[in-house]
Amino acid sequence: MRVLGIETSCDETGVAIYDGEQGLLGHCVHSQIALHAEYGGVVPELASRDHVRKTLPLIGQLLRETGLGRGEIDAVAYTAGPGLVGALLVGAAIGRTLAWGWGVPALAVHHMEGHLLAPMLEAQAPAFPFVALLVSGGHTQLVQVDGVGRYRMLGESLDDAAGEAFDKTAKLLGLPYPGGPELARLARQGDPGRFRFPRPMTDRPGLDFSFSGLKTFALNTLREVCAADRDEEAELRDRADIARAFEDAVVDTLAIKCRRAVRESGARTLVLAGGVSANRRLRERIQEIMAGEGGRAYYPRPEFCTDNGAMIAYAGWQRLRAGEHEALAFGARPRWPMEELAAV
Ligand code: KG4
Ligand code: ZN
Numbered sequence: 001m002r003v004l005g006i007e008t009s010c011d012e013t014g015v016a017i018y019d020g021e022q023g024l025l026g027h028c029v030h031s032q033i034a035l036h037a038e039y040g041g042v043v044p045e046l047a048s049r050d051h052v053r054k055t056l057p058l059i060g061q062l063l064r065e066t067g068l069g070r071g072e073i074d075a076v077a078y079t080a081g082p083g084l085v086g087a088l089l090v091g092a093a094i095g096r097t098l099a100w101g102w103g104v105p106a107l108a109v110h111h112m113e114g115h116l117l118a119p120m121l122e123a124q125a126p127a128f129p130f131v132a133l134l135v136s137g138g139h140t141q142l143v144q145v146d147g148v149g150r151y152r153m154l155g156e157s158l159d160d161a162a163g164e165a166f167d168k169t170a171k172l173l174g175l176p177y178p179g180g181p182e183l184a185r186l187a188r189q190g191d192p193g194r195f196r197f198p199r200p201m202t203d204r205p206g207l208d209f210s211f212s213g214l215k216t217f218a219l220n221t222l223r224e225v226c227a228a229d230r231d232e233e234a235e236l237r238d239r240a241d242i243a244r245a246f247e248d249a250v251v252d253t254l255a256i257k258c259r260r261a262v263r264e265s266g267a268r269t270l271v272l273a274g275g276v277s278a279n280r281r282l283r284e285r286i287q288e289i290m291a292g293e294g295g296r297a298y299y300p301r302p303e304f305c306t307d308n309g310a311m312i313a314y315a316g317w318q319r320l321r322a323g324e325h326e327a328l329a330f331g332a333r334p335r336w337p338m339e340e341l342a343a344v
Contacts, residue, residue: 077316155207
């Protein structure tokens with residue numbers, strides 16, 4: 001069975017075709033970075049309009065590249081939430097219309113389930129059960145995963161998501177959107193010994209997170225040290241050192257909670273997914289932690305950490321083969337708890 005996947009929940013248009021026997025046949029992503037850059041962040045209305053312009057041509061390109069005709073697609077999966085409602089509605093309308101026109105089932109996919117299953121696209125795929133750390137721009141969640149659709153939330157962020165904290169701190173440091181990867185790049189030049197930021201909520205039991213205080217800590221540190229600087233070079237060094245201290249704090253906090261979750265659940269496998277899982281230092285740290293626990297960490301290739309159509313096609317395929325498909329009425333869900341999903 002072959003599934004076309006469509007992702008339009010935020011600032012990437014992603015499309016892909018997943019085949020149950022042959023694996024991923026192709027995927028294309030159009031990034032809206034250039035569109036939102038001058039505003040310093042995602043402008044929801046511009047995002048929706050760009051998805052309207054790009055989604056169908058991208059599907060046309062994907063069909064040409066894979067050499068597949070319309071009759072060779074067995075289902076259309078689209079991201080139905082969570083995300084920006086206007087952006088979601090574009091993917092939903094296009095996905096549902098194509099499915100209806102082609103006479104095949106449509107599948108409403110949960111964006112975070114897509115992220116969570118993305119490591120399954122790799123040759124070395126994790127086996128259930130496992131603990132997953134989902135770290136994106138909108139979510140930071142530790143989840144006990146016993147199978148597709150069998151999710152139990154172990155902990156989550158009480159305020160900013162890890163990606164959001166990266167983006168906001170990057171902005172304070174004068175870095176362009178999208179801030180996360182820019183901050184990580186700057187941190188590489190930073191001195192890890194100069195500042196030490198707190199590791200929020202690691203001094204008490206539990207698996208929840210709180211990242212909003214870190215950006216305030218970064219801002220206060222920046223104000224303090226920059227006031228004493230005399231030249232541009234010193235200021236540049238301050239920013240790099242602050243970026244490094246911030247990244248170390250986020251990575252360390254996530255790693256401490258991952259180790260705690262793995263110890264509490266007895267899991268030997270940890271899956272890392274979502275945009276922030278592209279962060280090199282986080283990947284290395286989680287790998288070390290899992291090696292120390294006698295287990296293993298799995299994560300997607302960097303292009304499947306951030307938003308893409310492949311993870312939606314794959315999650316859709318999992319649900320299609322379990323016999324799921326949607327009735328004719330449809331909608332999008334800007335908020336959608338993952339625990340509401342049906343077990344497969
Ligand atoms: O999963 P994703 O593409 O979109 C959402 O579902 O939110 O995640 C985007 C988030 C952004 O906050 C971005 O700054 C962050 O992932 N991100 C990173 C890196 N690459 C992307 N954060 C830190 N280091 C990176 N290398
Ligand atoms: Zn995402």
